[in-house]
Amino acid sequence: MTSGLTRQALRRHRWAFLGPFATQCLAAAVITAMVTTTWSLSAATLSADERRALDASDISDAAAVFSGSAVYLSILMVGVTMTAAIARQARDIALLRAVGATPGRIRRSVARQAAVVAVPAAVLGYVVGLGAGRLWLAALTDHGLVPATVHYVPAPAALPMVIGIEVATSVVGALIAAVRPARVRPATALSETATRRPAGGWLRTSIGLVLFCGGVVLSAVVSSFDPQAAYDAALFVILAMCVGVGLLGPVLIGAAARLTRPLQRWIGGTGLLAGDTLLAQSRAFSTALIPLVLAGGFAGVKVAAHTTAEHVTGLVDPAADRWLDYSGTAIFAAFAAVGALNTLLTVSVGRQRDLALLRLAGATRARALAVWTCEAVTVLGTVLVLAAGVALATLAPITHTALHTWLPYLPASHLALGVLGVAAVIAAGTVLPAAILTRRPAIESIEAP
Amino acid sequence: MDVLEMDGVGRRYGRDRNGIWALRDVSLRVHAGTYVAVMGATGSGKSTLLHCAAGLDRPTLGTVRLTGREVTSAREAALTRLRRDRIGFVFQSYNLLSELTVRQNVLLPSRLGGPRVSATDLERALDEVGLAGAGGQRVGELSGGQRQRVAVARALVTRPAVVFADEPTGALDPTTGGRVLRLLRDAVDRDGVTVVMVTHDPTAAQVSDRLLLLRSGRLVADSATPDATEIAARLAAVSMTAEVRV
Numbered sequence: 001m002t003s004g005l006t007r008q009a010l011r012r013h014r015w016a017f018l019g020p021f022a023t024q025c026l027a028a029a030v031i032t033a034m035v036t037t038t039w040s041l042s043a044a045t046l047s048a049d050e051r052r053a054l055d056a057s058d059i060s061d062a063a064a065v066f067s068g069s070a071v072y073l074s075i076l077m078v079g080v081t082m083t084a085a086i087a088r089q090a091r092d093i094a095l096l097r098a099v100g101a102t103p104g105r106i107r108r109s110v111a112r113q114a115a116v117v118a119v120p121a122a123v124l125g126y127v128v129g130l131g132a133g134r135l136w137l138a139a140l141t142d143h144g145l146v147p148a149t150v151h152y153v154p155a156p157a158a159l160p161m162v163i164g165i166e167v168a169t170s171v172v173g174a175l176i177a178a179v180r181p182a183r184v185r186p187a188t189a190l191s192e193t194a195t196r197r198p199a200g201g202w203l204r205t206s207i208g209l210v211l212f213c214g215g216v217v218l219s220a221v222v223s224s225f226d227p228q229a230a231y232d233a234a235l236f237v238i239l240a241m242c243v244g245v246g247l248l249g250p251v252l253i254g255a256a257a258r259l260t261r262p263l264q265r266w267i268g269g270t271g272l273l274a275g276d277t278l279l280a281q282s283r284a285f286s287t288a289l290i291p292l293v294l295a296g297g298f299a300g301v302k303v304a305a306h307t308t309a310e311h312v313t314g315l316v317d318p319a320a321d322r323w324l325d326y327s328g329t330a331i332f333a334a335f336a337a338v339g340a341l342n343t344l345l346t347v348s349v350g351r352q353r354d355l356a357l358l359r360l361a362g363a364t365r366a367r368a369l370a371v372w373t374c375e376a377v378t379v380l381g382t383v384l385v386l387a388a389g390v391a392l393a394t395l396a397p398i399t400h401t402a403l404h405t406w407l408p409y410l411p412a413s414h415l416a417l418g419v420l421g422v423a424a425v426i427a428a429g430t431v432l433p434a435a436i437l438t439r440r441p442a443i444e445s446i447e448a449p
Numbered sequence: 450m451d452v453l454e455m456d457g458v459g460r461r462y463g464r465d466r467n468g469i470w471a472l473r474d475v476s477l478r479v480h481a482g483t484y485v486a487v488m489g490a491t492g493s494g495k496s497t498l499l500h501c502a503a504g505l506d507r508p509t510l511g512t513v514r515l516t517g518r519e520v521t522s523a524r525e526a527a528l529t530r531l532r533r534d535r536i537g538f539v540f541q542s543y544n545l546l547s548e549l550t551v552r553q554n555v556l557l558p559s560r561l562g563g564p565r566v567s568a569t570d571l572e573r574a575l576d577e578v579g580l581a582g583a584g585g586q587r588v589g590e591l592s593g594g595q596r597q598r599v600a601v602a603r604a605l606v607t608r609p610a611v612v613f614a615d616e617p618t619g620a621l622d623p624t625t626g627g628r629v630l631r632l633l634r635d636a637v638d639r640d641g642v643t644v645v646m647v648t649h650d651p652t653a654a655q656v657s658d659r660l661l662l663l664r665s666g667r668l669v670a671d672s673a674t675p676d677a678t679e680i681a682a683r684l685a686a687v688s689m690t691a692e693v694r695v
Contacts, residue, residue: 004549004557011548091543098505098540099603100533100561102526183525187497187506 005096005109009089010116015349016088019081019342020114021121024170026338027074028125028162030331033133034063034070035158040137044150059145062324066331071169073335078173080287080339082114084346086181097186106182107175114174115167122166123159130154136327145320208247215241219393227402238301238394242294245386249286254279256382267374270367274374277354281347285379288343288429289386295336296387296422301394302329303418304408308399311409337425344429352437356445365438369431376430380423387422450517452610452643453479453502458511459666460497471497472508473666479659481610482641484634486654486674489663490688495647496615498663502645503536503613504528516610533563537604537642539633541616544600545588551575552584555603564607574606578632594625601632605642612636614646618653630656651680662687 010017038060046054086093093106133152140146215237222233245252257278264271278285302325306317358368395408437445460472472494479485489495500506501513504520513520516535520528532538545554555574559566566574575581578598588596597617604612614633618626634656636642648654655677662670664687674680 004546004553004560008546008548092546095540095543095546096557096561097529098503098532098538100529100558100563102529104526105561185506187500 005089005092005101005106006112006116008092009085009109009113012092013085013088016085016346017113017117019084019338019346020078020170020174021117022338022342023074023077023081023335024118024121024166025125025128026334027070027077027169028122028166029129029132030070031067031162031165032126032129032158033136034067035161036130036133036153036155037137037140038063039155039158040133040153041146041150043153044147046147046149050147050149054146057145057320058324059140062328066328069328069331070335071165073332074166074169075173075176077335077339078114078170079177081342082110082174082177083181084342085113086110086177087346090181090184093181094184094186094188097184103182107178110178110182111171111174114170118166118170119163122163125166126159126162129158129162139323143319143323145323204247205251208244208249208251210244211240212244212248215239215244215390216393219397223397223400225397225401227398230397230401234301234394234398237397238297238390241390241393242290242297245293245390246286246290249289250282252382252386253282253285253289253379256378257282260378260381264374270370271374273358274371274378277371278375278378281351284347284350285375288340288347288379288426289383291336291339291343292383292422292425293386293390295333295340296383296418297390297394299329299333299418300387300391300410302326303414304391304395304410305398307411307414308395308405308409309403312399312403312405333421337421340425341429344426345433348430348433348437352445355434355437356442359438359442368438369434372434373431376426379430380426383422383426384419450481451478451514452481452516453477453645454512454514455502456512458498458501458508458513460494460501460506461509471666472501475511475666475668477661477668477671479611479643479645481643482637483659484637484644484657485646485659485661486657487645487647487661487663488649488651488654488680488684490684491649493663493687494666495649495663497666499613499615499645499647503538503611504532530562533558533561534607535610537607537609537612539597539600539604539612539614539617539629541619545596545603547587547589549588550584551580551586551588551591551599554588554599555606557603558607566606570606574602577605577635578602579628594621594628597621597625597629598632601629605632605636605640608640609642611643611645614644616647616649618648618650623652626650626653649684651677651684654680664688 041054041059096106097103133154137146137150137152141148141150218233218240219237222230222237225233257275261275264275306322306325310316355368355372358371359365363371392408396406399405399408455478456476458472458475459470461468461470463469475498487495487498497506501508502515504513504515504523508521511521515531518531520531523531546557552571552575555571556566558564572581572584575584578601580595580598580602583591583595588599591599597620600617612633617629617633621629630653633644633646637644644657646653646657654660654674657674660670660672660674660680660683661668662683669687670683675683
């Protein structure tokens, strides 16, 4: 018999499931698009030569890699977004633990919540995926990767498949996310005073520092290798640096808040208030740092690798290669954006009371929004600096060994697009919800449970 | 029979030098069928004592035995089953799942695998707290007093040995609060249930049989409960000295 936690959570904290829903939807869309495209290719009637050319191309491999990444990213991001959804239920979970629910029962309920959300998300993702698949196939045809005689076949058989995959990945992700909250002592969650975990911790900070510096050292070392070895090592550079950034996150946000002190002082009370908040909330904000830096750095590497080669050699890469590379980068960036947005929205909604108190203490709506904008701009600056650093350290060995230049080339339009993308995600996760939340009288936010 | 035995119990929050002892060397025994009130100033360790006694939290030092079972070293699953089957809880707020009905909330421990509750038991429990007709109502629609009575019904429906109540009347007006306290008193007198209640309200403490006073995490007084005026005087005395010491 079910305890009712699942029902309670899905009704009471409906909006908290937007993150897992968006993740599952995106993953289902990617898988649907890739699977239907692959099926369309194999179902097409082609001449022997065309079939051979198609089999020799990377398309099927790329589609398989993209689908596999979607499955993996779905587990990871459902885990991350469910963590936020579970945090909203801390009191309900504590109550159930007190009156007799075992940690296992809580974990099963959380898994059930994710699975229930996964079904409609997968259906919507399937519909979106059919459209995306049609567009992707059209683009492949345009780039000459696929003969024009191949027609898109929207296969209904993909629907049960993506529902199955999404339910399974969501259950795995949710079970991982639920391990810690399900074990918490009921007394901890029931007590009125919330204890905040300190930012960093020396072990976390030192491991982060070692990984980040290790990435930089590795980058310098492989610069003297041959081009292929440098290219192969790039993955480890970007991984080490991004995991390092993740571990150093709270410290980095805190450092950004301290470094911009003179600027905050120049802005005045608004800036100082934003700086203090960033310092206090560094742990919360740092969770959004990881996906943004990872996506920004990764996209920077992928795009600049092509543009630098073209800039230096004057030769244009085959459009087909570039297209497949950019497709994969876009999928990855979309997952990262969903994750970052979800984290930022969770932080923003959780700070609803703080925002209301700010206004009750005398801040006008415009002033309150200005404080949040200052915070958002600082976070944006931190992300851009870190992403640029990660991308440079990863790219420099590749461009140096293959093209004999240390400095990658990125057209201003591409750079502006990337900056705008990151800025849009941060604004949508901070300033936008603040603008919506401050539309109602402050006292209502204080009284709302 | 002693349903609750605490020996040299201490609870420390935080591991480093900034850590504080919320509870220090508390030893006590509670006989079955007693109504115990725990009082003290804010931050004196009342809630920590209750959480450690009820198996909601594990003490840093000492041992706790609940209905003869060692709580301190029990595995999490065993401890959860003990709470589910033998213990009832009433908190100040967040007692119920707001989206479920009154009946579903009262049945929670049973649905979590606890003692079976028959339809007659359920209706009697609702009747006893004056909510006979409200079983199908969603908890979110109820008033604060009604919610607290649902919580009492849930705590009592499995016929527990001990009910732990943390400021059960803290959010209620005196009349509504008095009604909740009477329900707990009736359970002690009629069914021999033991109640351990944390409160800061002398009028609420008055319904108890035994009064424990805490100061800075230490048990400083343990006596039969006097009247409300005397309780207020004793509480003021321990709170005052606590403030001077800090």
